[in-house]
Amino acid sequence: MILKASDGRAADIDALEALLTERITVDQRRAIETELYTLRQGARGERETAHILDRTYGHSERVVVIHDLRLPDGLGGHVQFDHLLLNRVLKRIAVLETKNFTGRISKNEHDEWCVWYPKKRHPVEIPNPVAQAERAARLLELWLEAHQHSAAFRRVEGWVIVPPTCKIDRTRIGTGTRIVKVDNFHERWIEDVSWTDTTGFLTGLSVGQLRAVGAQLVSQHVPPYYAWRKRFSVAEMALSETALPTVLTDKPGIVEKLPDTLTEGTTVPQEGQDTIQLEDGATQVEHPDQADEGQTERAENSAADQKDAESTTKRTKSAPKASALIPVVDGISERALPDGRVAFLAQTGTPAADALAAICKGRAIWNPRFRNWLCPEDKATEIREALVKQEAETQS
Numbered sequence: 001m002i003l004k005a006s007d008g009r010a011a012d013i014d015a016l017e018a019l020l021t022e023r024i025t026v027d028q029r030r031a032i033e034t035e036l037y038t039l040r041q042g043a044r045g046e047r048e049t050a051h052i053l054d055r056t057y058g059h060s061e062r063v064v065v066i067h068d069l070r071l072p073d074g075l076g077g078h079v080q081f082d083h084l085l086l087n088r089v090l091k092r093i094a095v096l097e098t099k100n101f102t103g104r105i106s107k108n109e110h111d112e113w114c115v116w117y118p119k120k121r122h123p124v125e126i127p128n129p130v131a132q133a134e135r136a137a138r139l140l141e142l143w144l145e146a147h148q149h150s151a152a153f154r155r156v157e158g159w160v161i162v163p164p165t166c167k168i169d170r171t172r173i174g175t176g177t178r179i180v181k182v183d184n185f186h187e188r189w190i191e192d193v194s195w196t197d198t199t200g201f202l203t204g205l206s207v208g209q210l211r212a213v214g215a216q217l218v219s220q221h222v223p224p225y226y227a228w229r230k231r232f233s234v235a236e237m238a239l240s241e242t243a244l245p246t247v248l249t250d251k252p253g254i255v256e257k258l259p260d261t262l263t264e265g266t267t268v269p270q271e272g273q274d275t276i277q278l279e280d281g282a283t284q285v286e287h288p289d290q291a292d293e294g295q296t297e298r299a300e301n302s303a304a305d306q307k308d309a310e311s312t313t314k315r316t317k318s319a320p321k322a323s324a325l326i327p328v329v330d331g332i333s334e335r336a337l338p339d340g341r342v343a344f345l346a347q348t349g350t351p352a353a354d355a356l357a358a359i360c361k362g363r364a365i366w367n368p369r370f371r372n373w374l375c376p377e378d379k380a381t382e383i384r385e386a387l388v389k390q391e392a393e394t395q396s
Helices: 010-019 024-055 127-147 182-191 207-219 304-319 351-360 375-395
Strands: 002-004 065-073 078-087 094-099 105-108 113-116 124-126 155-162 180-183 274-276 281-287 325-330 332-336 340-346 365-369 372-375
Touching: 002 207, 010 024, 010 155, 024 065, 024 078, 024 094, 024 182, 065 207, 078 127, 078 207, 094 182, 105 325, 127 155, 127 281, 155 182, 180 182, 207 281, 332 351, 332 375, 351 372, 351 375, 372 375
Parallel strands: 002 065, 094 155, 155 180
Antiparallel strands: 065 078, 078 094, 105 113, 113 124, 274 281, 325 332, 332 340, 340 372, 365 372
């Protein structure tokens, strides 16, 4: 039975993508894109593991499945559990630590771990994943003891789960070490059953008791919060710069005119600082030939970043405003931005918005702050023609 589904880090990924649409330095952009790549890789590994565990144990009344659980560690911090399996019959708990390695994982005689990646001459050193999983298992044991559930489970084990494509160097890592490929975990878990484990059929928890223990764990989950803006030294925008540029009415396709005090061009990235998705699925990052006057290059210098943000705000107050909205087709409008780009927008959740998204993909970039599509003038011409053609085909 599944008591908590996998979160997938979607909120953190959205927050970092939103930071990429702001005025940031080259170093900040590079650091955010690196963090995004790491998050997506980790989320993909956890999602694949969760999918296999859900298929294997999701309909079982003997096993409770809990994903992405975060509990206080009693020391002022928190401990993160990627996946927990509570078996009421075997009276065992598996604490699963997911590692999305793509190379060959190995270690030396000093228990120092590394990953050999393809086309790299030297290995990448990593923390001991087995020790990490065992530390999480010991902390869970303390939680069970504090809540008087120790007698319900004889064994709490830490396991390291890697993708099927990851190679495990068994010449260095013994077969008894609890690190397995995700598709082999179930067999390894049930084969390591002792005679005392089998007595759980007589003394194990009932289905209701198991569900109660799992529900108590889930009830103490503390959702994570990451101050991404502070971590990457991205200054807060002024209120007038973060407000939405348009007010959408309750009538599909109707957009009220923007107040004069708000300009859409104040917080969107300058031309040449966007990551553009091409039609073949690749991405292209363009950078300006010269940085803005007074803009700092080092994200680590928070004082300089704050000064840069203030100078940027002063410049944008006197900058030209975006043009008024111009209807393109029913439900879709456009406006010219001060930097020469064009923004296309439609009311969220309408068929017009879906049609606009389908046409803009590969031609424009999505700006989540203003919920519109940004593109240069040459791409805007293509989008207009495609929208008009689509409307004509629909009406005919």
